[in-house]
Amino acid sequence: MLYPMNVDLTGCLVIIIGGGAVAERKVRGVLAAGETAFVRVIAPEITAQLRTSVDDGRIEWHSVCYTYGMLEGAFLVYAATDSATINAKVAAEAKERGILVNVIDDPSASSFQIPSSVRRGNFLLTVSTGGRSPALSHAVRMELEQLYPASFGVWLDCVARLRREMWTMLPTSRERTEFWRMALRPHILNMVHDGELEKAEVELRNAALDIGAKSSDSSD
């Protein structure tokens, strides 16, 4: 069983061995996390889209075949060639160096796997099958895209702002916990689904005032 973990790649060197269709998708995923990592692709040939990212200065490309020693300094490695033998060699070097490695043709040799994901701003939904059926992850991701519109990203920014305000408005941890458990109930989420963010925010603020008033009554 896999352990879920969301990683901040800021300043990290991510090395992708291979530059084909799958490598391109993995690079896209890394860049979607904010373009704060250093991405290095090592492969004799790369796709047109990867070449565009090289030309734009978003990634670095070493136009050579992989040889032992090229993983030095990496935080994450993708063994993403079309050769099982090369991928296994990359995995062996990564493991020897204690670097996390994703092997695109061998889940059992991977120390991490990439889930399907839906991003709505900082709101991130991920789906994994532990390598058993990537097609099922893809299908569920398509469903989630329909279920969670862009309004959830905007709503998250609003909730994060309110959360900061609640630190002063509701002074105890107990009050804040009670508030958030009550505040994000289905009828509020339904408003978010319908894009009625202002209405949802007004309801939350009123609920916070009620809880604040109740608490000051009981402490009088």
Ligand SMILES: C[C@@]1(CC(=O)O)c2cc3[nH]c(cc4nc(cc5[nH]c(cc(n2)[C@H]1CCC(=O)O)[C@@](C)(CC(=O)O)[C@@H]5CCC(=O)O)C(CC(=O)O)=C4CCC(=O)O)c(CCC(=O)O)c3CC(=O)O
């Ligand atoms: C273990 C894992 C390794 C890893 O971390 O990469 C892995 C491994 C393999 N994938 C294979 C095939 C396919 N992969 C996809 C799609 C995706 N694959 C992704 C992740 C993962 N794939 C990891 C497990 C994640 C999980 O558990 O769900 C996704 C979720 C994320 C991403 O890559 O960005 C992305 C969906 C993005 C999206 O659309 O949401 C499709 C469907 C399609 O392309 O439409 C197919 C064809 C249908 C099928 O086979 O299911 C094969 C066999 C190749 C062959 O048959 O030769 C292997 C190797 C093996 O299984 O041995």
Ligand SMILES: NC(=O)C1=CN([C@@H]2O[C@H](COP(=O)(O)OP(=O)(O)OC[C@H]3O[C@@H](n4cnc5c(N)ncnc54)[C@H](O)[C@@H]3O)[C@@H](O)[C@H]2O)C=CC1
């Ligand atoms: N993990 C996943 O999500 C998926 C994995 N797969 C697996 O991916 C593999 C095919 O990947 P594709 O990207 O479609 O292949 P591809 O044929 O498009 O690209 C292969 C890449 O590997 C590079 N390469 C070959 N030898 C190399 C070496 N010695 N050093 C560095 N780079 C080298 C080539 O230059 C090319 O850029 C298959 O094994 C398939 O089973 C397929 C679909 C999804």
